[in-house]
Amino acid sequence: LPPGERVGFAVIGLGRIALEEVLPAFAQCKTARPVALVSGSPEKARLVAAQYGIRPEAVHGYAEMERLRDDPAVQAVYIALPNGMHREYTERAAAIGKHVLCEKPMATSAEDARAMVAACAKAQRWLMIAYRSQYEPTNRAVIALVRSGELGKLRFIEATNTQANGPGPQWRYSRQLAGGGALPDIGLYCLNAARYVTGEEPVELTATTLSPEGDERYREVEESVAFQLRFPSGVLARCLSSYGAYQDRMLRLQFERGAVTMPHAFDYQGQRLVVQRRVGDVPGEEERIIRPRNQFAQEIDHFAGCVRENRRPHTPGEEGLQDQVLMEAIYRAAAEQRPQHL
Numbered sequence: 147l148p149p150g151e152r153v154g155f156a157v158i159g160l161g162r163i164a165l166e167e168v169l170p171a172f173a174q175c176k177t178a179r180p181v182a183l184v185s186g187s188p189e190k191a192r193l194v195a196a197q198y199g200i201r202p203e204a205v206h207g208y209a210e211m212e213r214l215r216d217d218p219a220v221q222a223v224y225i226a227l228p229n230g231m232h233r234e235y236t237e238r239a240a241a242i243g244k245h246v247l248c249e250k251p252m253a254t255s256a257e258d259a260r261a262m263v264a265a266c267a268k269a270q271r272w273l274m275i276a277y278r279s280q281y282e283p284t285n286r287a288v289i290a291l292v293r294s295g296e297l298g299k300l301r302f303i304e305a306t307n308t309q310a311n312g313p314g315p316q317w318r319y320s321r322q323l324a325g326g327g328a329l330p331d332i333g334l335y336c337l338n339a340a341r342y343v344t345g346e347e348p349v350e351l352t353a354t355t356l357s358p359e360g361d362e363r364y365r366e367v368e369e370s371v372a373f374q375l376r377f378p379s380g381v382l383a384r385c386l387s388s389y390g391a392y393q394d395r396m397l398r399l400q401f402e403r404g405a406v407t408m409p410h411a412f413d414y415q416g417q418r419l420v421v422q423r424r425v426g427d428v429p430g431e432e433e434r435i436i437r438p439r440n441q442f443a444q445e446i447d448h449f450a451g452c453v454r455e456n457r458r459p460h461t462p463g464e465e466g467l468q469d470q471v472l473m474e475a476i477y478r479a480a481a482e483q484r485p486q487h488l
């Protein structure tokens with residue numbers, strides 16, 4: 147679409163995800179463009195605006211965000227703030243008539259997530275949570291493979307998301323700003339994948355959290371979490387997430403008649419899909435080649451399409467809310483050391 151017909155976004159919070167992924171991804175979008183910025187760092191915001199051809203008068207501080215109301219070029223906001231701020235900025239954006247694409251995790255509690263859904267419903271604005279993996283072609287291919295029944299029934303899921311996190315202080319180690327540690331930040335990819343791969347909601351879960359003693363970073367939030375989900379069809383998912391180990395973002399599925407391994411399943415790029423199965427009498431292995439695409443651009447374009455055509459996003463607020471509910475159950479299971487029935 148020509149620039150003037152694209153859905154205009156205000157990007158709120160110019161941190162790593164905004165500067166390194168979201169803003170550059172707009173160059174690969176077909177129906178969206180960045181037209182305004184909201185930031186607490188005026189100098190940085192000015193430079194970023196100049197870099198992306200955003201008008202200087204479309205750069206605002208947090209306190210003045212409501213000025214976006216009078217800017218018709220802005221139809222939606224992309225919230226890239228620390229988790230604990232998502233609720234406030236979603237509510238403020240909806241109140242001034244803007245659609246909201248909010249980073250994951252949606253919030254720091256199910257209560258806040260519910261309030262966000264309600265605020266957008268009341269304002270009749272669309273709310274989407276930025277579950278980028280659900281817009282990434284290889285993850286989509288895996289979902290299609292499961293649904294096709296090609297390898298028989300899905301039986302087990304193994305999902306891992308680990309990365310060695312840096313020294314504190316940073317908002318990710320604050321309960322108030324992050325809502326938890328590895329679980330809401332990166333373990334969420336495992337949880338959400340278990341749900342989109344099965345297309346089901348878990349009925350039982352168990353969990354254990356772990357934090358190294360004496361490590362200041364993990365006084366308020368967990369370093370590691372392992373959890374297990376049982377789905378109505380009998381699928382069992384084992385998930386592991388940690389800030390304390392070298393990065394591994396693998397998704398593995400076992401079916402009755404084969405297995406799928408996806409190294410880098412939750413990475414920004416480099417997804418692969420390896421299928422193992424018996425061909426005749428011989429166990430075989432093949433890699434399926436799937437055309438890579440910028441998942442951030444896919445995600446932003448999807449939301450722009452929803453705004454343009456007035457349709458519900460594929461990953462609406464309710465999708466984020468369900469994960470918040472489940473994460474609270476995971477923490478309960480870990481604290482009580484017993485299974486939670488859902």
Ligand code: NDP
Binds near residue numbers: 187225227
């Ligand atoms: P950063 O810490 O890099 O950036 C957050 C930005 O928010 C800051 O640069 C700042 O922008 C603004 N901010 C406002 N108030 C605060 C505050 N009190 N403390 C810290 N920052 C503040 O975080 P990320 O970009 O890594 O994460 C932002 C969001 O994006 C999170 O919800 C995170 O979970 C999500 N995320 C998603 C990823 C994905 O793959 N989808 C990957 C990484 C993060 P300014 O200077 O402009 O005011």
